[in-house]
Amino acid sequence: MTGLSTASATTAAIEVEHLSKTYGSFTAIRDISFQVNAGEIMGFLGPNGAGKTTSMRILAGYLPATEGTARVAGFDVHENPMAVRQRIGYLPENPPLYPDMTVEAYLHFVAQIKRVSAGDRPRRVDEVIRRCSLEDKRHTLIRKLSKGYKQRVGLAQALVHDPPVIILDEPTIGLDPKQIIEVRNLIKSLAGEHTIILSTHILPEVSMTCDRVVIINRGQVAAIGTPAELTAQVQDRQQAKLVVGAPEETAIRAALQNLPQVEVVSLQPLGSDPPRWQVQLKSNVAAVRDKGTESLGWIPEVARALVQAGIDLYEIGRPQASLEEIFLQLTTQEGSAGALEEAA
Amino acid sequence: MNGAVAIFRKELRGYFTSPIAYVVAAVFWGLAGFFFVNILVRVINFSQQVDLFAQFGQENPFDAATILSQQFLNLLGTLSLFLLPIFTMSSYAEERRRGTMELLATSPITNLEVALGKWLAVWVFFITLLLPPLVYHVLVLSSARPAVDYRLTLMGYVGLALLAGSVMALGLFVSSLTDSTLIAAVATFGLILLLWVIDAAAGQENTWIAATLRHISLLQQYSNWVQGILSSSSVVLFLSIIVLGLFATVQSVESLRWQQG
16 A cells, blocks of 8 residues: 555645535634645644534545545545545544454454455554554454553554555544553654644644644634744744833833833832832734834834833843643634734 | 445444344244244144044145245244344444444445445345244255145245345435434334335225335235245335335435534
């Protein structure tokens, strides 16, 4: 199966263009576009109900899209479903297992319906059993396995035909921390030879396993980029932390009031001899854009305004925004999402 | 068709390892055996009476072997009517409930292959259930004097297999409509019962509708087979129901993907 050629010459293993899906009057996803390059691990991040499972199901060819196209391994999922099905491994949110089969019999069955030739089947089944550390459970009925083992059988099922593209819907859901680490390591070990797209609502998962991230919220793409890029974008523009010396709180506020692009988030006294304050500032993205200055231009302006007002500047710095903060910002504020999308 | 073979083997293995299938088999064999002995004893008693009357000069032609065969085959038909819904109730309903439909629907296998594999597996399982009754039935017949024609009895079994095949194709379809095995079983039972006795609706009318109702009545068709009346229209009817059932199943599974939420 490794020898399967892809139909197009592009390096993108998954190309999604303007994908929408509506159920009656409910829009599950709206105008989603992104690409996943061959060999990459792409994270699909969003709160519950954001449209992750719908997107995964469309990519796997299970659900038809209302609008737009999705190409997997060079084939359109709608026009060429059989070619796509042969080239994907898919782990749905609930692993599709037959409880009354043994692990080995189940994997043989999946290999057969995935069109692995009879001669290759034993080798492929052995390979995925080894890879997913299922050696001990080979002859166990699936019904008797723990949740973690069931998830591994689900993963093995998605790998048994050695597909170029692997689609995983919440692969670590319901696992204990040790199992989560095992599954993540397994996924990471698959990168390079396989293209992987995985959905999750767990942030550390993305920064730990994924090369790139699509953040999706209410059915729309909120941001695309590497975890580092996304972190950089937000921290570049958003926050600054200062320690300043001034006799009165009002003096500090007065010095900053002529800067419309800056908002004071918090102001706390640090000590009284000399009187110092810790100030947290946030830039107003829209105002920065209106002024036409570069995105970080507001920081020297703050420094200048403070010094001119006779306030001592002890420290100025930009705190590291965690992916968690980005995610919360993107999925709770409409305004910042637009700005990030443009930057991405 | 490689996919159909895979499904067939998985399903058949499922039947031979499932406790429900063993319970159904036990009930089927137990009741069939009980009624066979019962019918046999009555036929023997009756033929002794007939012999007695014959000694007093009252000739009463009585074909014990045929009566035994017909009564037993009718009994097997009725028994199947009750048990067949249990055979097919989980075919699709369980796949839907467990989410394994998602595996099948994202594998390079067509809905027709899945339906064919499932139907063939349940049919083969039913035919294996018929084998023990067939064996003791033929053994008993072999002791009949004068010797009887087994072909008539065999034809009855062929008719039963065809009847079961068509009922199971419909059961498969009903099972694909729900994710509850219980609903599937009850609805299938209702559907078969309706088709079993639909000729009752025809009454004594002589219209074409009445004729059609009489024709599609499974009971009518099956009694023809049991009595050894072989007509091509009967074969065509059973085969049409099988094709129709499988076609409806494929359509229903196909439409599932469009309703998913």
